[in-house]
Amino acid sequence: MIRKPIPYGRQSINDDDIQAVISTLRSDYLTQGPKIKEFETKLAEYVGAKYAVAVNNATSGLHLATTVLGVKPGDNVIVTPMTFAASANCVRYCGGEVTFCDIDPETYLMDIDKLRGILRSHPEGTFTGVIIVDFAGYPHNLEEYRKLCDEYGLWLIEDACHAPGAWFTDSKGVKQHSGNGNFADLSIFSFHPVKHIATGEGGMVTTNSPELYERLCHYRTHGITKDPSKLEKCDGGWYYEMQDLGFNYRLTDFQAALGITQLERADKGLRRRQQIAERYDEAFKNIPGIKTPSRRDDIYHAFHLYIIQVPDRKGLYDYLHENGVYAQVHYVPLHLMPYYRQRGNKKGDLPVVEAYYDHCLSLPMYPTLTDEEQDYVIEKVLEFVK
Numbered sequence: 001m002i003r004k005p006i007p008y009g010r011q012s013i014n015d016d017d018i019q020a021v022i023s024t025l026r027s028d029y030l031t032q033g034p035k036i037k038e039f040e041t042k043l044a045e046y047v048g049a050k051y052a053v054a055v056n057n058a059t060s061g062l063h064l065a066t067t068v069l070g071v072k073p074g075d076n077v078i079v080t081p082m083t084f085a086a087s088a089n090c091v092r093y094c095g096g097e098v099t100f101c102d103i104d105p106e107t108y109l110m111d112i113d114k115l116r117g118i119l120r121s122h123p124e125g126t127f128t129g130v131i132i133v134d135f136a137g138y139p140h141n142l143e144e145y146r147k148l149c150d151e152y153g154l155w156l157i158e159d160a161c162h163a164p165g166a167w168f169t170d171s172k173g174v175k176q177h178s179g180n181g182n183f184a185d186l187s188i189f190s191f192h193p194v195k196h197i198a199t200g201e202g203g204m205v206t207t208n209s210p211e212l213y214e215r216l217c218h219y220r221t222h223g224i225t226k227d228p229s230k231l232e233k234c235d236g237g238w239y240y241e242m243q244d245l246g247f248n249y250r251l252t253d254f255q256a257a258l259g260i261t262q263l264e265r266a267d268k269g270l271r272r273r274q275q276i277a278e279r280y281d282e283a284f285k286n287i288p289g290i291k292t293p294s295r296r297d298d299i300y301h302a303f304h305l306y307i308i309q310v311p312d313r314k315g316l317y318d319y320l321h322e323n324g325v326y327a328q329v330h331y332v333p334l335h336l337m338p339y340y341r342q343r344g345n346k347k348g349d350l351p352v353v354e355a356y357y358d359h360c361l362s363l364p365m366y367p368t369l370t371d372e373e374q375d376y377v378i379e380k381v382l383e384f385v386k
Helices: 015-025 034-047 058-068 086-093 112-120 142-152 210-220 253-264 266-284 313-322 351-359 371-385
Strands: 051-055 076-079 097-100 129-133 155-159 167-169 175-177 186-190 203-207 306-309 360-363
Touching: 015 253, 034 051, 034 186, 034 203, 034 253, 051 058, 051 210, 058 086, 058 155, 058 186, 058 203, 058 210, 076 086, 076 112, 086 097, 086 129, 112 142, 129 142, 142 155, 203 210, 253 266, 266 306, 266 371, 313 360, 313 371, 351 360
Parallel strands: 076 097, 076 129, 129 155, 155 186
Antiparallel strands: 051 203, 167 175, 186 203, 306 360
8 A cells, every 4th residue: 555655744724724815815915914913913812922023934033032132242142952043043143142051851941950050150141141942842931931031130032933822830820821921021933834823934923022022013124114203204104214224024914814714723733732642652651762752730732743762763763764754853953063063062062962862753743643644653663663
């Protein structure tokens, strides 16, 4: 039997999505229209934030975040190495330096004890901010990170690209959703096709700060304003001023229309991801040589990725690909990339993330993965491991 290849992740597009895009294409606006604001409002409501700013991709969102927080040459920002390159590159775009902090061996998130150690071992004022990543969909306890950042006078960015819908329980027993702005200064979401909400490309920045919100909107559109109260002069209704060096990071209306319909079934997708994770957990429990993701009752894992660790990762990767299962590796530790090695990082600096990388493999995880397809993935993993 010829089996259709099974990717590690993929988008889910239905007739509602298609009709929403067609309707917008037939409207008066392809960009800078009403769908943008509608999408921003609904996403902010979904995560519980006061403000949301749509952008053309999450990398742009990260760059806007570091820009509005004032990152400049001479600043030093602490970042996790277990992430896509953009989480650190956004600091470099602004001329800042990056210091990597090792991860927790169970959650794969930035280790708060190691973060505290870095801060204590450097003179006060060495660092200006921290960028954490809700890797694979596992949310940070942002309350703890906020407290530590406040102690050292640092801003905090949450890269929540993997974690819309995820939550942790704070010290008062309240569920705090990723991106709700209660602890992080700014949070960033991605709408890449393999993410929970897909618009092709696209992203969103959320915040509870009206000042940061205004700056995000300003820098998203070239640093240009037409607001009469902010203009140096006004020659007429056509007049505008470019007051800062901004960027063209706008999302289109038809992408926003797709995002709105995708958002409407985001919770359904999350529930399916939980079911898939539970089936993997059950299949691999007590199997020597397979480590499954950490789970806790006081957090809700959004499961963008389902990552196992095995002794022979390369062997399993090759075996699955030979059998049509396109598992993936997330990620090569960022401090080991040639660019960051040229900036003084080296193998051996961060032993926990390096050990994780040697054994990690992301199995197929997306809402339209069928039970039959998942059974096949499980069968092939067990065949190899056993």
